[in-house]
Amino acid sequence: MTQHIVIAPDSFKGTATAAQVAEAIADGWRTVRPDDLLQSLPMADGGEGTLDAFAAAVPGARRHPITVTGPIGDPVDAEWLELPDGSAVVELAQTSGLTLLDPLQPFAAHTVGFGEAIAAALDHGARRLLLAIGGSSSTDGGAGLLSALGARLIDADGASTAHGNAGLATLDRIDTTGLRALPADGAVILSDVTNPLLGDRGAAAVFGPQKGADATDVPVLDANLARFARRAQDAFGQDLADAAAVEPGAGAAGGAGFGLLVWGATATSGAGGVGEAIALTEAAAAASIVITGEGRFDDQTADGKVASWVAGLAADRTMLVAGAIQAPTEGIFLAAASLTELAGGAEAAMAEPLVHLRAAGAALATQYRP
Known part of the structure; x- marks a missing residue:
């Protein structure tokens, strides 16, 4: 039978x-x-291979090749995936991933390229974003991706801060005037990580060592993320920023989950989100x-x-x-x-x-x- x-x-x-x-x-x-x-x-669970999983499972999915800024500034060839319903799948591992760096650079690595890929999907007219954020190389709290989407991170002298976690140490304010809006049907974060942004279970403490941080680096990374979270209170509203910082998954991808949450994205199980999308x-x-x-x-x-x-x-x-x-x-x-x-x-x-x-x-x- x-x-x-x-x-x-x-x-x-x-x-x-x-x-x-x-x-x-x-x-x-x-x-x-x-x-x-x-x-x-x-x-997939939101990490490396998520875009390929969608491409294999969804008839009519279309790949869009792009070149973005890699995790320490070098150009990286990547792609985003257009689905027939108008959704776009963007995978952080392709643009700002751990495998793109050798040696690892915990203070310099950033998520600018991921933001550029998101912007490319928005420019094409994507109505919904499915954002797979596993496999990150950085601990920048999502600051890089927000800057690529139009936010300005400014130091006390009025200049733009450096990218990466190190740049957060000089952050004085965040100007969201030019920050792009979410697409019409919103943005969903796909991740299997449930850690908050800060503290003993936060992005720096739990995942920093995987990204090249030693025992003396972790407290500095965490302090810089905390500074970013405080400045986000002023830029996005204290209630939203505080809730985002403790939201399960805010610490995913070196805090990129936090950056996406304050932008207005919603979090879901990576496996659950992928499983739902491919029926x-x-x-x-x-x-x-x-x-x-x-x-x-x-x-x-x-x-x-x-x-x-x-x-x-x-x-x-x-x-x-x-x-x-x-x-x-x-x-x-x-x-x-x-x-x-x-x-x-x-x-x-x-x-x-x-x-x-x-x-x-x-x-x-x-x-x-x-």
Whole structure:
């Protein structure tokens, strides 16, 4: 009997895109059950690969190549994605991402390029923005993106501040006179991060070390973000700025979540936002089995990661493929396959991920009993 199988994995970071993962799992499944109807809906959680996930899942999506200012000023080739309903997907990792810097520069890196990409989508007439903000290289609080959208960050002498977190140390006021308005249908932040802007769980303390900050840098980064938040009170209103600073997700992308929130964007789960936009909820409801996946399934997966979100759609009909499984899967997934186990080790799994993803698809198909 033909079964409807939906395949909705995240990317396996550094080894395979979500689309490649979905295709490989499907290829493996077909070797065992060739008559099943397979539907690939690659997923993402707001980080690197989100734009590609939309492009693969939404018929008629159109890529728009652009060149923007990279995280320390060098030009970067990127793109934004136009959806048939007039929405635009803009991915921070492409314009201001961690992988664009070597070495990392925690005080100098900024989000200007991300703002430029947003502006390009607005210039084209985008009616709604879907803003994927994972994978940031900076801790500038979103100051760079706001400046690219027309805000002026000014020091005590009336000059524009330098970009990056370091420039926030001299910030005296923010002039929003030229700041562009949100598009007609608003802007949605896609992120799996729930941290606030400041403090022990804030952008600098939690994510600064990933961006090159050492123990002595973190308090300085946090103090500069706090100064930015105070100046935002004057520019955007104290109530709005205070609420934005403590909003879950304000600390995402080095505080870019905060900058977008004070601009007027709303925050949502990255996986949930992507899943809704590509109609995964409806597909999962009609499916016999849903297969999801991620590079590592561990205790953090429950914090908004793709695999946990997909499992919530079809709790008794979901299977998992993961590069490594480091947390219990019983009671969450109907079946699970680990590439590390199939390959005989992590190094072998990462050397040929597509080979072992196909093996995982075949293994799950073998276990399936309709």
